[in-house]
Each structure stands twice: as structure tokens, then as C-alpha cells.
Amino acid sequence: MVKKRLNNTISVDCVIFGFDFEKLNVLLVDRVLIDDKTGEELFSDLTLTGNHIFENESLEGAAARILFDLTGLENIYLKQFGAFCDPERLMNPNDQAWLKASGRDPQSRIISVGYYSLLATEKVTLKWKGRNVKWYPVSEVSELAFDHYSIFQSALEALRRELLYEPIGFELLPDKFTLSQLQKLYEVVLGVELDKRNFRKKVSRMKYLIPLDEKQKGVAHKPARLYMFSREVYERTRKDVFDFNI
Amino acid sequence: MVKKRLNNTISVDCVIFGFDFEKLNVLLVDRVLIDDKTGEELFSDLTLTGNHIFENESLEGAAARILFDLTGLENIYLKQFGAFCDPERLMNPNDQAWLKASGRDPQSRIISVGYYSLLATEKVTLKWKGRNVKWYPVSEVSELAFDHYSIFQSALEALRRELLYEPIGFELLPDKFTLSQLQKLYEVVLGVELDKRNFRKKVSRMKYLIPLDEKQKGVAHKPARLYMFSREVYERTRKDVFDFNI
DNA sequence: TTTGTTAAGTGTTAATAAAACACTTTGATT
């Protein structure tokens, strides 16, 4: 092993999850490499949204910038879930060609710090900025460029774990939502089926879930009551000490 | 903000926790800067154990190497808990002097990837290698160099959370241990008091906790039965699906 | 205005887990 101190590049990759009341989606970029001379399309595949970190920018700042550039939204939920830097991670031919074409040293090492973020898709209007960015259902994501598939899986795992223990589901819903929408969210993200009555009994214990004097409109059935999440109540009533009982 | 692509340095910092049946400890390095000319001690403070990443080395590989260099141990539990890279993090005067003295550009940016690892202190014989490395009780750690105190706190938080949901406590104990030692471990790491009978009832449900036909020796009271952790049983009986009930 | 459609909303019982609590046992030491 060569014991040389390396200069590396830091990039931040965002796994942007969006919930549309039916399924969980993720924002991916359609990466197309065009041959300079012939204008021919060399290949096309999908990547996560990512970018290099600027001078005087924090990791989270870079993630927020990427998110802002794509959606125009600020103050979105962002959570760091891992750093990725396997020496072999950028070694497949497409990735090498891509790095070369974008003027980087294909031998250089890039460390990726991953953030996932949570959005209600209905809040978002995508800003193309010349890049082909689209929502893809999480269940249909298979191969991605670089090592982005394994980063994506890591993010999904981190999201699931977080959802079990922290009230972050609300980040995937509009400000006002119904209990059925909240239940569907848990079912879709965790990949389970939940009993309606037991679910409602459970969430009724969460004081930060505030029922509103307002109902759904324009639905062809009994309209559901709307609820909102109160961060204020959550912060005030959360237990400081671990309440796990071993 | 200057939009320049930077070359950065990656370092890996290890927060090495050790349990001694009484308290949780952490391995820290006493960093002393000596003036080249006068031989005078300029300052001394404590840092986490860390190192730069070598070429062709993975992040986890670097963490394992740091751990091996300090303890001579391999296959130790290691968990990545975060990446740290605030532009302001290395700006205090001691840290600047240190970077300068060790031949690095004080303006360069260092990203730290943090790993924590778990050990029974009795398994470890520290290898000095010219560096003053010692166990410090976690409860007595206050200031550390660089931003290592906040990295340390992050590690402790990650450890506590992990301990609540995964059977990692065994990593902090010798191969054979008593139930009282296991209980003490949970109490010390989580900072709670637990009821002996309820604790035993709870762990008796864990099939991967194997009672041995062996007892403590040389204690001036009723000797306790020894137990071991079976990774094999754990892997075989763990639920694949989330068993959280919402 | 009646009828059909669709999802909302609601309660009980049985099984399991958590919380609170004190005395007896065992081996080593004196």
C-alpha cells in the first residue's frame, strides 16, 4: 500500500425523496454523454443529484444549495446518512468516460457525503436548468451510475430507520393532511400494511399531531378531517432521556 | 461565495470507546507542540485518534488501520457515524499552529469522517508508538482540540441510539460476561438506572444471549453465571422486516 | 330525490410487555 497523502475531491449527493400520496419517489438525473465530434449519444444512465462543495460552504450548505437549485425550495428537511469513498467506486467504463469528458482526473478520488431530503411532490415544481431531472418511483429504481445505487439504498435504509423513531413523516406531506394519507406514507415507506383502527389509536397519543376544524374538499366520498404537525408541541413534549425500557 | 472546486484532504477520526465494568472510557491522544528552536512546550491538549486516508484505502480500512496501530487488534466493531467539514472548524490558534508545524497548509480544508469503535478495555494493551494515548472516562471529557469535542458528542449520541436498537453492547464486554455486567453497561452508556428483575426478564427473551455452564471465579460473594453473545443465533433469528408497530 | 359509490370514522377483547417492588441463596472471608 502506498502511504501517500492524497488530495481528494468532496462531493455532496442528495437523495431527494418525494411522496405523492401513493408511492415514494426519488429525484434522479438522466445523464447523457454526447460525443464531442460526432454529436452521437455515447450512453445515458441515471444518477443521484449531486455537486461539488464550494469554498466556504459547509456540507449541509452544499446539500441545501443542490436542493434549492433543483426545486427553488429552502429550509427543506436534510439529513446526512453517510460518507462513501471506496477506491473502486468510480471504475466502470461509463463513469471513467464521464469524468474525463467533464474535465476531471479519472484517477482522482472523490468522496461523496450523502444527504437525504424529504418533500411532498405536490409542493415541488422542478427547475430543469438544462438537466433532465425527474421523479422516479423508488420501487422501480434499479441500476444507477457510479456507486449511486448503493448510496440510494443506504439512504432508503436510513430513512426507514429514522421514520420508525422520529416524527419525520410530516416532511413528506403538505402542511395539512389526512390520517389516511399519513398511514399510507408509513405503509409505503416501510413496506408494510397497517390496521386503520390501530394506526389511529397509536397516532392519537401523539400530542404534536393537531386536528384542524377543516375537512377535505372535492372528494367523492365522506371528506376526511385535516391534521397538521406541530413542531412546537413536539419539541416541548419530547422526552429528553431515552425512554427505551430494557 | 467563490465557486471554486477545491482540493480537500480526507481524514478519518476514530472515537474508540472502552468499557471497564464501571464506566465508559474513550481513547484520546495528548497532543503536545514543542517549539523547534527553544524546545519549549508551546501547548498541550487532547484530540481524538485520527489519521489521513492512504491511496487505495477505503474509509473503513483507514479506521481499522488506526485502531490496529493503537491496539494491535483486528476485526473490531466499527461504525461510521458522520462526516464533518465546517469551513470554520480548524480556525482556532492552537489548531492553526499545529497544522503549520506538521507541514500542512492551514488554509486547506480537511473533511473528517468519524467512526466509533467498541472494546472491552481489559482486552486492550495500548501501543504507544511515541504518542501519548490514554483512556479517559467519557464523563470527564470536556474540551478537545479542533472540533473533536463535537465529533465526540456525535459519536456518543450515535452509540446510545445504536445500543437501544441493536445488540452491540456485547462488543464492549469480554467474550464471557455476567448479566450484572451487561446491565451496568446499559446503565452507564445510556445514563439510566435499570431494575434488576425487569432487566433479566427482558434479556431472557433474547435468544442470542447464551447461558454457559460456567461461573465467575475469585469473587467474595455468590459467583454469577457467565453468558456469551451468539452472532450466529442473532443473524438467524433477527426479523428481516421492521417490527415496529405503528 | 333517491340510490350507489367510496373512503372516513369508530370500540372491544385477548394477548403481550412494562413497571414497581423485597426477600432468599450462594460462595468466600474471617
Place this chain on the structure above:
DNA sequence: AATCAAAGTGTTTTATTAACACTTAACAAA
């Protein structure tokens, strides 16, 4: 033989989880 120190052990109350089916409200179509 007596003392010491921690090991080991059960019951009751309360809270949570799991399983399960019918009525209601709004809209749309006839």
C-alpha cells in the same frame, strides 16, 4: 459458625399491541 456481598428469583398492576366489521358522510349519477 458468622458475616459479607452480590446473585438470583415472582407477582401484581398497568399499558400497549393485535385482531377484527359495521356505520356514516359527501358526492355523483340516475
